[in-house]
Amino acid sequence: MAGTADARRQEVLRAIVADFISRQEPVGSKALLERHHLPVSSATIRNDMAVLESEGFIMQQHASSGRIPTEKGYRAFVDSLQSVKPMSLPEKRAVMSFLEEGVDLEDVLKRAVQLLAQFTRQAAVIQVPTLTNARVKHCEVVALSPRRLLLVLITDTGRVDQRNVELLELIDDSQVHLLRELLNSALQGKTMMDASDSLAELAGAVPPDMAEHVRRSATTLIETLVEQPSDRLIMAGASNLTRGQSTASLPGIIEALEEQVVVLKLMADLPALGDVAVHIGGENRDEELHSTSVVATAYGGEGTTLGGLGVVGPTYMDYPGTISRVSAVAGYVGRILSGE
Structure with a gap:
């Protein structure tokens, strides 16, 4: 198709798609002329529809029915959109x-x-x-018992993740406070991917009585939030x-x-x-x-x-x-x- 005929057939196709979207029933040449006031004869519309059908943009379900768009017709319609309806x-x-x-x-x-x-x-x-792009805002540490912690990770996107950590050794309130500071020093402002290296190194740079607590907490965060993002x-x-x-x-x-x-x-x-x-x-x-x-x-x-x-x-x-x-x-x- 080329020139005026091409433009007209594109207009006919857009009209067919628009009518079928709004009514979900086959569209005939007479209905197109009445609804869209196209400045051509019914015979011209029928000829355009025949060409569009031969090119795979529309199809006829029954010999006596109007046309409905094909997937190719919908694609041409979407690709031709110059603008979309603004929300009210x-x-x-x-x-x-x-x-x-x-x-x-x-x-x-x-x-x-x-x-x-x-x-x-x-x-x-x-x-x-996901945590791939989000940065850690804060990591809260709550002692559920002397051998069990709750880690609450909050990101700058507002996502909140919770993980339980089972400890091998008892932990007291002062150690909980120190653990919170240590984890946040490794996590704050970083993505979980970037923070994983800091977490892995953390256990070797803390007081001996904190090493096991840090190691288990860091391992839980890395394994559940970095290696298995949900x-x-x-x-x-x-x-x-x-x-x-x-x-x-x-x-x-x-x-x-x-x-x-x-x-x-x-x-x-x-x-x-x-x-x-x-x-x-x-x-x-x-x-x-x-x-x-x-x-x-x-x-x-x-x-x-x-x-x-x-x-x-x-x-x-x-x-x-x-x-x-x-x-x-x-x-x-x-x-x-x-x-x-």
């Missing part, structure tokens, strides 16, 4: 006021994913920040997938989301901060998601990605609206976690 002012206010009420990191993330599912009417997921997702709105999905594909989609492995792989391949990735149907590497589209982005602050969030929904989702909401919620989450 009430939506923006609702996002900020609801997220700002979060009492800690996990509460903020839960609220964000609930809002995203509500706004898009799709399944929404958000990744809890990837977790928070999900909301999975029941929204029951709308419009075939009963045959639905169990596989729900199972893939609940197992989280599939979505974690998606979150491992996020676009740069501020960009939004759209994977349509077969573009998703996992077969369980071939009947869905995924819109995902990263959140964070000051150029650092802390995690990802996105939605999973039908291929006929409202792409402009979904992209806008995913991007906006990611921006608000990043601002709150950055303390802006």
Whole structure:
């Protein structure tokens, strides 16, 4: 296609996709002319639709029915978007006021994913920040008994991790206080990856009566937080997938989301901060998601990605609206976690 005919057919394709997204029913040439006031004849529209069908952008389910978009058609539609629908002012206010009420990191993330599912009417997921990029703000040490400690690690992203340490020797209050100071001297301001070397060296540079306590505490932190970082997702709105999905594909989609492995792989391949990735149907590497589209982005602050969030929904989702909401919620989450 070239020139005027090319531009017109792109407009026809956009109109078909937009109509099918809003109505979920095949689109005919007469309906296109009536709804979009295209300045051409019905015969020209039918010819354009025939060309678009031959090129794989649309398809006809039955001989007498209208056309529906294919995955190629959705991709062309998404790639042609010059702008996306901005969130309404009430939506923006609702996002900020609801997220700002979060009492800690996990509460903020839960609220964000609930809002995203509500706004898009799709399944929404958000990744809890890993410790890879987060820096340690403080390590609290609490004596649960003379032989058992609780280590509470707090990062600059608001993440809180707790670990129990079983001691071989008794520990008194003064040693608990000293252990807290020693661990914080090795941890504060560092990522867990950077701090692991300091922790490993710490046991050899402390008073003999503290060496065993330091060694067991440092080993627990390194083994559980550095060598085995936990990837977790928070999900909301999975029941929204029951709308419009075939009963045959639905169990596989729900199972893939609940197992989280599939979505974690998606979150491992996020676009740069501020960009939004759209994977349509077969573009998703996992077969369980071939009947869905995924819109995902990263959140964070000051150029650092802390995690990802996105939605999973039908291929006929409202792409402009979904992209806008995913991007906006990611921006608000990043601002709150950055303390802006």
